[in-house]
Amino acid sequence: MTNEKKFVKSITSQNEDFAQWYTDIVKEAKLCDYSSVKGCLNYLPNGYAIWENIQNNLDKRFKETGVKNVYLPVIIPETLLQKEKDHIEGFAPEVAWVTQGGGENLEERYCIRPTSETLFCDHWQKVVKSYRDLPLIWNQWNSVFRWEKTTRPFLRSREFLWQEGHTLHATESEAKERTKTMFNIYRDFVEKDLAIPLICGKKTESEKFAGAEATYTIEAMMRDGKALQSGTSHYFGNSFPDAFGIKYLDKNNTQHSAYETSWGMSTRIIGAIIMVHGDDSGLVLPPKIAPTQVRVIPIAQHKDGVLYKANELVEIIKANGIRVDIDSSDKTPGYKFSEQEMLGIPIRIELGPRDIENAQAIIVRRDNNEKIIVKLDEINDKLTKILEDIQLNMYNKAKEFLDSHIFEANNMEEMINISNAKKGFIKAYWCGDSNCEDEIKNKTSGYGSRCIDENPIEKNCKCINCGKDAKHKIYWGKSY
């Protein structure tokens, strides 16, 4: 028991230092750590298992809408990356270049992919001939690389894991529909499976993806009031297909431009799970993606029959399709409790000699610490219901926090006052000019536009910065 006091000692409270609290959780729950490769992460078993569940749930949703998975190369020749002007401007400064291979200096540099639009378009240019070849609804689960200067676990690192979907269509309307379909899948997945409420909408011109015509985003609010961009879906129109010369023949043998989309969600979302649900005891995982949903902790396990009964209970619960494990190590129950809490396992079951005598067990909920005594022969029904209830409760709690941290500002003075006094998002009108966007950000020390409110605005509303007619209501916020 050399590690006995480790957990209790080292976690900072959220109120004391939110950033340190975050770092402590990532470390103590062993989700990931910094590798010797500067700026890169090791995704450790506890963190990667969360990502695997995210992948499974999201991939299933993708495939139900006809998405097919592929895998394209990890490196991109410089000439290919340069084919779309805005794109290269956006990414060139932050790529890593391969200049030597097989013992020789290369004639052309290759970058480690920062994203793969150019590779998909290059392939499509070769294979797409007719309307019969469309649509192409492809996705890959991979890692990308961007030479970041400052890094934080899950939130920003040189290499990160994600999925990038890329699709090609014969018509504008079909491509626009696909952009929205994927936007809605992200939204539904994050709200239902991750229990994270969202603000959703279109990005402004200056915040959209390099080369895109429109970017749709889902934005979550962390417990410190900051925004975390949690998934984006882009409509490209013809920009990439035209730059790459992708054309198709329609039924009348007429040549047409094709329309493109791309969409992605990354391991950043694990950062959102931590910062939306976590508390001062550690991680709190939504049951739907928790690698372990229930942990059985035997009490006085040296006593006759306790371990036997606890293992039996595990088998009964496992047979019901619940992800369950047991901690029968030689640590004390108190240590085991704090470890289960740190890991965010939604339910623990305490089972001791007296419980066994009474044919019962004690269920403890991670989300609200509630203790529930349950008869052993009803355990599976109860667990199913409680897991559902935890999922719902976690969403409601986060929704209440989100709603109570969105403020309205009717003029610049109000905006500045709120930004100084409160944490959260501010809704305010904006004229559509990127200069005003920049000025609002500067005057509020960092409240950038997160997304455009989806509801149409009324007439005669004015931009809070310049006083001209407003085009949109914007959600402003500080961001990760």
Added chain:
Amino acid sequence: MTNEKKFVKSITSQNEDFAQWYTDIVKEAKLCDYSSVKGCLNYLPNGYAIWENIQNNLDKRFKETGVKNVYLPVIIPETLLQKEKDHIEGFAPEVAWVTQGGGENLEERYCIRPTSETLFCDHWQKVVKSYRDLPLIWNQWNSVFRWEKTTRPFLRSREFLWQEGHTLHATESEAKERTKTMFNIYRDFVEKDLAIPLICGKKTESEKFAGAEATYTIEAMMRDGKALQSGTSHYFGNSFPDAFGIKYLDKNNTQHSAYETSWGMSTRIIGAIIMVHGDDSGLVLPPKIAPTQVRVIPIAQHKDGVLYKANELVEIIKANGIRVDIDSSDKTPGYKFSEQEMLGIPIRIELGPRDIENAQAIIVRRDNNEKIIVKLDEINDKLTKILEDIQLNMYNKAKEFLDSHIFEANNMEEMINISNAKKGFIKAYWCGDSNCEDEIKNKTSGYGSRCIDENPIEKNCKCINCGKDAKHKIYWGKSY
């Protein structure tokens, strides 16, 4: 119907030109193609879906033995790669080097990982302190990069997909057992799920992995008689852990060296599936990993009720948990048949007006072309049985081929004669000297040692090359 004759025209027969036949299948079944990134592949939907099923089936087996998935960085600093002497000698000539990042020349080069032993050991050196931290049974699904000069789809490319498992143990016996466990998982998976019979055993000193103490291999025989190394499991002993300074304290506070293993299977195995089961009509996929197990092809689909009934049938089969689709495009049935055959879909169901009248359908097996008339109300039971039978029949057919293409040579003359006259493997005695190994390979124009026969040899057997006492019986063969 512009593509009508494409399939029929372009596939070379196996006997005419096996290598071209292979290339044709990969292309016509759209499994993968060469990317504009030299030496790298695009894994296309049909090929990647096979890999996804391999991943799912294999990952499940891994996890049942306690394997946990992780993800470590895509690049490795040069100093880290150099820590184990044999390892750097094995890989340094064939890596790609990153020398620039974020707009600057780097002080130290990074290679794109050719394999990740060094990254795992580097992490473990930091976190492993006591016996309580062991064992670590980790795996990652990723891609690796080796600067190959000549490439072939799935068989050899600069980047390829694989899983690499890495484990660390307190004792030699536990590590050796893990090496064997993974070796047996590969063997069982390839034989049961891929219907590929195997020759299995230890590699000779000169054929083992760079830095390993022992390498175990599973070797499959392609239809041209060549061997394809299909999975390897390595026992490292203390070599890497000592080079990286990984030590642990036992219960008595005494410091010990740790023991390591690694094991991997790659997308090469898709090449084995093609070359073990494929025929002159295209791919033949084992039902257990076929992305589509059954394809329904309506006959005279313009006639009243045919499409309706065909779609109804698809739903009935889907509800039974079988992976089924329908081809209701405007191609001719003949074209659809040849396409289904090219893709290797194990079963097609033909359903036309007369079949519907008789409440029946025609099942056609891909493995032996057998046509079976089935009553519609018995279709699910029949399909389940036929899929099982196809799986078994494919294994038996391949096993018969393997067994009838293994020859015994009692002396060098016999060995040379067989190598000239036959295709397949040759079993022959060997003294254990790597010079003899090289000479045998040279004299037979390419029969290298595939693996050591697992059965112990009798006394007084002599090496077929030097005549000295034999240590092992070896399976010799040409290889991919």
